[in-house]
Amino acid sequence: MVIGIIGLGLIGGSFAKDLRGEPWTDRIIGVDNNSDHAKRARELGLVDELVELPQLMSEAEVILLAIPVDGIVALLPSLLDRVSEKQTVIDLGSTKRAVVEAVRGHARRSRYVAAHPMAGTENSGPDAALSGLFKGKVVLLCNLEDSAPDACRMALQIFHSVGLRFEFMPAEQHDRHAAYVSHLSHVVSYALSLAVQTEEKAGYAVPRLAGGGFASTVRLAKSQPEMWVPIFLLNADEVLPAIDSFLMEMHRFRDALAAQDPAGIRNLIATANQIRELLK
């Protein structure tokens, strides 16, 4: 079959790499608004052909939508306007409630599957695409009761073939969990980067002294605004309470330290250590 990918960056490009080897993949065609990214994706062999959006919509049996979530919200309704009963559109965005709301009640809603593969890196663009990026990771599938059974099967076939494990939940629940296990980590990492850059202006300490611990904690601060500004804005209802919950814990820690309270600090650390049991 013909696979159409809209957005040939880290996520779209990584799907292209992994789907390339499937016996049922006849051709992969793609679109990217960024002409440098489009050209580079073709050079890297991620797609067989760069096309315009109307051609992609007429030729592809399955369409993967791998662009920032504000773009998904804006584009998805018009894609569904053109989709046939034999095509499936799958979005791969990092928030889900705003996307499903954008097509609620659409005549072709059932041709659309809402998904979020929880995998990625801090890099972006076609050069960041990686074979095996999704292997063993989780894809959250949301509101499948609104998708046609054959569209669901198509999505599961695509995700299974790249090694993703399935979890199913309503879009609202997805957005709440994602705020805690993904979006909050990014806010925290950005703020850490900002604080360290402000205090270490001379640029001396970070390149010379920072070890693996700092690098690990600040890694997500390399993630680009094109993807992340829309995620935060569209999921602000969940991200703001997550930030507040985190700030409360920071203040508990700060208070215990300001009071030179060893037992208080020890209790906080010992509880924090329990993340070991949850993250094996």
Add this chain to the structure above:
Amino acid sequence: MVIGIIGLGLIGGSFAKDLRGEPWTDRIIGVDNNSDHAKRARELGLVDELVELPQLMSEAEVILLAIPVDGIVALLPSLLDRVSEKQTVIDLGSTKRAVVEAVRGHARRSRYVAAHPMAGTENSGPDAALSGLFKGKVVLLCNLEDSAPDACRMALQIFHSVGLRFEFMPAEQHDRHAAYVSHLSHVVSYALSLAVQTEEKAGYAVPRLAGGGFASTVRLAKSQPEMWVPIFLLNADEVLPAIDSFLMEMHRFRDALAAQDPAGIRNLIATANQIRELLK
């Protein structure tokens, strides 16, 4: 020569593994207050012999002090009471001001070298010891003007042999930089773990949904209180302002998000992204 290691955990054990192969290493002897750790270090072959502290102090030419910083502050003066002009004591603690103050003016101060190898993992104990842990990392050497030239040479020989690169600075400056590039990351990671555990009580989301981004940001939250409570308490003067600087950035981010201000969020993220240039 005979190398004595006090504290046979991650750091002491990793030094033992790497120093084992040097032609000038005749024997490695060790002490650990935790009898399980001591026994395990012997089983793993980290040390040739487990000894009591007086024997270690009489036999070892160089003594590596690899215990939590509160232990270093408490023990170092009495070690210097017993040290000869031919022996060198090197501490490997993560804060330096409190340690050098503990032996300021000591008759044998010159036999002591203050150092902090900026390497480690979130694990602890002899089983966490790793060959090559220090390769390419930085060791900060503090207040070397207070150490005898031959003691400095001994420290440089030890650190060079395990692949550490040298940086030199006063203990106060070390503690300030360490607050930003190491200690703050730990506080942030602990608070992230606490917030996520509080909000995800059922234990559902973290093991099933968390991807590599969350794992990276929360990794340091696995670090144990035995090491970290003393670091925070002894470096509170630097860690508290670092926390406050970080909290200010969190609030700037929160305010921009609460105001649904795309340009504001974009500016914060774009500035945070500059950590790419500092952390190559």
